[in-house]
Amino acid sequence: xxxxxxxxxxxxxxxxxxxxxxxxxxxxxxxxxxxxxxxxxxxxxxxxxxxxxxxxxxxxxxxxxxxxxxxxxxxxxxxxxxxxxxxxxxxxxxxxxxxxxxxxxxxxxxxxxxxxxxxxxxxxxxxxxxxxxxxxxxxxxxxxxxxxxxxxxxxxxxxxxxxxxxxxxxxxxxxxxxxxxxxxxxxxxxxxxxxxxxxxxxxxxxxxxxxxxxxxxxxxxxxxxxxxxxxxxxxxxxxxxxxxxxxxxxxxxxxxxxxxxxxxxxxxxxxxxxxxxxxxxxxxxxxxxxxxxxxxxxxxxxxxxxxxxxxxxxxxxxxxxxxxxxxxxxxxxxx
Numbered sequence: 023x024x025x026x027x028x029x030x031x032x033x034x035x036x037x038x039x040x041x042x043x044x045x046x047x048x049x050x051x052x053x054x055x056x057x058x059x060x061x062x063x064x065x066x067x068x069x070x071x072x073x074x075x076x077x078x079x080x081x082x083x084x085x086x087x088x089x090x091x092x093x094x095x096x097x098x099x100x101x102x103x104x105x106x107x108x109x110x111x112x113x114x115x116x117x118x119x120x121x122x123x124x125x126x127x128x129x130x131x132x133x134x135x136x137x138x139x140x141x142x143x144x145x146x147x148x149x150x151x152x153x154x155x156x157x158x159x160x161x162x163x164x165x166x167x168x169x170x171x172x173x174x175x176x177x178x179x180x181x182x183x184x185x186x187x188x189x190x191x192x193x194x195x196x197x198x199x200x201x202x203x204x205x206x207x208x209x210x211x212x213x214x215x216x217x218x219x220x221x222x223x224x225x226x227x228x229x230x231x232x233x234x235x236x237x238x239x240x241x242x243x244x245x246x247x248x249x250x251x252x253x254x255x256x257x258x259x260x261x262x263x264x265x266x267x268x269x270x271x272x273x274x275x276x277x278x279x280x281x282x283x284x285x286x287x288x289x290x291x292x293x294x295x296x297x298x299x300x301x302x303x304x305x306x307x308x309x310x311x312x313x314x315x316x317x318x319x320x321x322x323x324x325x326x327x328x329x330x331x332x333x334x335x336x337x338x339x340x341x342x343x344x345x346x347x348x349x350x351x352x353x354x355x356x357x
Contacts, residue, residue, distance in 0.1 A: 025059060026058060027059075027061075028176065028209075029063075029167055029170060029172035029174075029175055030050055030061075030062070030063050030176055031066040031069065031106070031163070032046075032063065032066060032087050032091070033066045033069050034070045034083040035074055035080070035227070036079070036227040037083065037232075037235075038235050038236075039225060039232035039235060040217060040232070040233045040235060040270070040273075041216065041217040041232065042235070043094065043235050044273045045178075045216060047094055048094070049176075051096050054096065054100055055100065061100065061101040061102065062101070062170055062336070063096065063104075064104050064105065064106050064109075064166065065088060065106060066106050066166070067105060067107045068106050068107055069159070069163070072155040088105075088328070089319050090235060090236065090315060091103065092314070092328065093311040093314040093315035094311050098331070102170075102335055103332040104336045105333060108333035109337060111337070112165050112166060114344060115169050115344065115347065116162050116164075118195075119161050119165055119168070119191050122195050123161055124194075127191075128157055128160065128161070131157075131159070137151070137152050160184045160188070161191065164184075164187060164188035164191045164192070167185070167188050168192055168203045169340055170339060171203060171204045173207060174209050175206050175209060176209045177209070178210070181208070185206055185207070185208035188206055189205045192205055199351060202346065218266045218269055219231030219233075220233070220248050220249050220266075222250050233246070235315075236311070236315045242301060243301045246297050249266050249267055249270070249297060250266060251266070251267065251293045254290075254293075256292035256295075258290045259287070259289070260287045260288075261287070262283070265287070267293070267297060267300055268296075270300055270304070271283050271296075271303065274307050279303070
């Protein structure tokens with residue numbers, strides 16, 4: 023029976039936080055255990071260059087993200103885990119796809135249009151500060167997907183357009199050169215809601231309102247205590263539906279624990295007590311992974327070895343596939 027190929031990229035521009043864990047890492051690691059799925063996870067370090075030119079940030083984030091996924095249980099004997107930049111066939115495929123992609127399609131990309139609108143609003147030239155990296159980002163993403171003919175691409179709603187663009191690009195290439203690419207499908211997991219950050223907005227590095235996954239116990243407690251709450255006093259019933267504390271609790275708790283906490287909210291639990299219980303719950307779930315993470319961070323050679331092994335396995339496919347694609351477009355030996 024043919025397995026479905028699922029591919030997920032993780033941009034290396036910051037420290038993974040609890041929103042990443044609940045929304046992406048945990049469900050992806052769980053799904054990778056299925057015998058019906060062939061999982062591909064990669065560190066999108068080329069994509070990171072679109073967002074930042076801080077080389078130390080990209081390097082440190084690559085180490086942190088890799089250590090994070092490994093510490094949280096990714097089984098690299100089952101899943102393909104590699105660094106984007108270790109697969110040179112991906113930028114080569116990006117160029118082949120670029121030569122097949124209509125500029126008009128890229129003009130419609132949300133990130134590019136948003137940047138143009140921002141420039142217009144401030145009176146700047148429409149393309150002020152916009153790099154070709156930002157403009158052609160969807161083509162690199164298409165190459166990530168199409169290189170391994172992944173069928174299922176778990177993404178947030180803001181990335182669905184890019185998966186649709188990958189389909190358009192693949193169809194155009196197939197039309198001109200023969201059928202080489204399967205058409206990917208975006209998958210949005212409605213069961214994993216977006217976690218709110220310390221201030222009540224979406225947990226995001228850009229808002230600086232995150233709780234990094236592997237903080238020390240002391241720092242984790244400090245961050246949990248910073249979570250925004252209302253002024254309701256102990257003994258006054260509280261609404262779990264509007265509470266960041268309860269949302270985070272629900273993300274880590276069992277159904278029985280959620281039910282018990284809901285009862286305590288109705289009974290008027292004090293915010294300090296609720297935050298203490300939340301800290302203890304999160305800490306209990308992450309205590310052992312934190313130890314593994316710290317061990318990996320102290321031994322980067324171990325992380326590097328895992329990534330290089332993943333790249334070698336991935337290139338068993340990409341090298342052969344790229345030979346076929348070169349021949350398809352007329353780039354091959356003259357013999």
